[in-house]
Amino acid sequence: MNKVIVAPSGGGLPAAIGIVRLSGADTFSVLDRIFKAKCRKNAAGRQKNRLYYGTLLAQNGKTLDLCMAVCFHAPNSYTGEDMAELYCHGSSAVVSAAIDSAIDAGARFAEPGEFTRRAFLNGKLDLTQAEATADLIHSTSLLAAQAAASQLSGSVRGEITRLRGQLSGLLAHFYAVCDYSDEDIEPFEYQNAADTLQDVALRLRALKDGYERGSAIKNGIPVAVIGRPNAGKSSLFNALAGFDRAIVTSEAGTTRDVIEEQINLSGALFRLLDTAGIRQAEGLAESMGIERSRSAAKDAKAVICVFDGSQTLTEEDYDALSLVPENIPGCAVINKLDLGINSETEQKLKELNIANIFTISAKTGEGLEALTKWLTELIPSAEGVLITSPRQASLLSSAADACALARQSALEGLTADAFLSDAERALNDLGKITGDTAQADIAGEIFSRFCVGK
Ligand SMILES: Nc1nc2c(ncn2[C@@H]2O[C@H](COP(=O)(O)OP(=O)(O)OP(=O)(O)O)[C@@H](O)[C@H]2O)c(=O)[nH]1
Ligand SMILES: [Mg+2]
CATH class of the missing domain: 3.30.1360.120 (Probable tRNA modification gtpase trme; domain 1)
Incomplete structure (x- = not known):
């Protein structure tokens, strides 16, 4: 008791x-x-x-x-x-x-x-609902809370249970044919089995692919603000954060480290990262800071590259621009509108074919609305069954791989052993997601993340 x-x-x-x-x-x-x-x-x-x-x-x-x-x-x-x-x-x-x-x-x-x-x-x-409970308690945005609530009401559990049902039905049929070959049981067709395995694997991969969206919704979308010193990165960062989070001075090289602040836009969490200005570093601390700026740009999900619109472009501006990864959304922000924009700077940036250019004044706030709107367009869709747990994502991958192997064995007419062991592994992985076949240590790890009282 x-x-x-x-x-x-x-x-x-x-x-x-x-x-x-x-x-x-x-x-x-x-x-x-x-x-x-x-x-x-x-x-x-x-x-x-x-x-x-x-x-x-x-x-x-x-x-x-x-x-x-x-x-x-x-x-x-x-x-x-x-x-x-x-x-x-x-x-x-x-x-x-x-x-x-x-x-x-x-x-x-x-x-x-x-x-x-x-x-x-x-x-x-089940374990997906337990994880969702922890997510809901720790959620810091409307979308994160809604994604957790959907999992808590059984969206992941339902989907996994359905797919497990398909796999276990397949295996039960196989065993029934082996064990009761003299009974009147529909023959086991490997081609049908391969089709079912294909359906299950596709669905598992689709669920796993949703993890990136889910993780951005749960943990926030990291957006790096980069640019040369004094472009106004910290000023913009503060304007978006809504308070003076980072130090702003007229000295070039004020920011030395990556500074993070979380903001909520349209119900989604963003993790804004202010960074050290890109230039030839003047000392060890600054060069380490600039290295961190590079990493922040590389690891972010979007990059805002800031330019001092009142000045002409420099080599440092081009260096900063080169840090914007090609495979993620990026935008150029021409800052200091209140001082008047240098037409050559504007022209040159436009010639670079940058898809999104915003002219703003971090000081007066002018033009910030369009930039904010661009940020909200980065919010991933929360439609469908969304996976937010890395544990679940890795089991989904492993189950999809096992299904693909089982399908291959079924199609190539390999021994029943090969087909069975892979299909059973997939079933087992799905059981671990819901906790039906979870080892005590996995469950222990999940519950240890809760606060006392929940
Ligand atoms: N007039 C005007 N000045 C601005 C604007 N944005 C920033 N500044 C000024 O430009 C200077 C540098 O601003 P920061 O925000 O510190 O620039 P930064 O890019 O973070 O610079 P580092 O941290 O040195 O890389 C400060 O004196 C700011 O007040 C703006 O929109 N208009
Ligand atoms: Mg700064």
Whole structure:
């Protein structure tokens, strides 16, 4: 029998409300020792899923708080066990004393993710939904939250279960033909099997391909701001961030390191990266900084190359431009519009056939709207079943590869062993995604990423 666990489940304290959560077979007796409902009924006598007002008692029996409590009865609770939640006044003293009281009454402090682990073990959710729960808690943009919510409601689970069904149906048919060859069973056609494996592999690869979109939605879209010193990179970075995050001075070479700030645009998270100006470095720190600018441009999903529009172009400007990778979206920003734009600079940049050129003033904010609009166009589509977990993406790849090998064996008429072992490996990989065949250590790794109380 699972011991009762207790943990704070609300956010940072102080807050209006502090939440304490209990789960385990003896939850209601622990609750009865620490919470006395005003209606005088004990937990078992009260209605399920209903809030009751009452008195919360400290370890010494004195009144600690006047609060609300609710009981959820197994199996209709988050964990699938008997559960209770206390809604106290959100003081850290009250919440920690409430937990001490519960521990004194027989509970123990929960480990990180232990409530969700119990939910998983009780079949309330699978590993994709457990991962989605963690994603939802940590989401910092509307789109990330919606992607996690879709997975939590079973989008990945449903798709994987369907594909597993196709594979297991195939294998069951194969075994049935082998084991009961004298029965009246439809013959096993390798060509049909190869077609099914092809369908499954294609779908698995499509899901895996969505990981890049999913990961950008979950973790944010990294956008590097590069350019020669004094072009106004940090000024633009600050204007987009909405506050003076990076130091701006009239000295060339002010920014020495990559500075990151997260911004939300149209419900999506962007990770803006301000960088050191590109030029012949004057010292070790600057040259290391410039190396980091190069890496930031290389690893970003989009690059904004900033030019001082009031000046003529220099070699350094061309060096900066050469750092924009060809395979990702890039744009040129002609800055310092308020000082008047040098027509030669503008002309030369236009002649370079850069697809997106924006003329702005980081100082006055003029022209920023068009640049922001360009950024929002980088937001990947969140349509369809979106994979956001690297663990799931790698298992999808491995399962797709195994399906392709099984298909090849089926088509080439190799031994049944070769076909079987690959098809079973694919099935096993898909089982690991949902947790049906996950080893304890994988599940452990997932739940350790949770906060206490979830
Ligand atoms: N008038 C005007 N000045 C600007 C504008 N943008 C930046 N500046 C000025 O240009 C100078 C350099 O700006 P920064 O934002 O520090 O330039 P940077 O590209 O980050 O420079 P480094 O960090 O040295 O590479 C500062 O004096 C800014 O005030 C602008 O739109 N208009
Ligand atoms: Mg700077």
